[in-house]
Amino acid sequence: MHTFNPSNLTVGELVLIEDVAGHEAAAALLEGNITPKALRALVLVALRRQNPDATLDDADAVEVVNLGDLFGSPESPDPTDDAA
Secondary structure (H helix, E strand, O other): OOOOOHHHOOHHHHHHHHHHHOHHHHHHHHOOOOOHHHHHHHHHHHHHHHOOOOOHHHHHOOOHHHHHHHHOOOOOOOOOOOOO
16 A cells, blocks of 8 residues: 555646645645645545545545545554564
């Protein structure tokens, strides 16, 4: 699983983020700052990559604790691995 990278967004996804979150939130996202509205829009984009019919209600229902599963997170080293 790969970590989230804003550079991998499509133009259509950027427009969706701006439509959902507003211009300022979309611009902040591209600068590496995530506002709650931008996060909501990113969750919607990630959900739509899995299910094109996903809605804002679906995005709003995602718990913060599950964001790593949705966007991917760096793998934690295996504590039983001698190289770790």
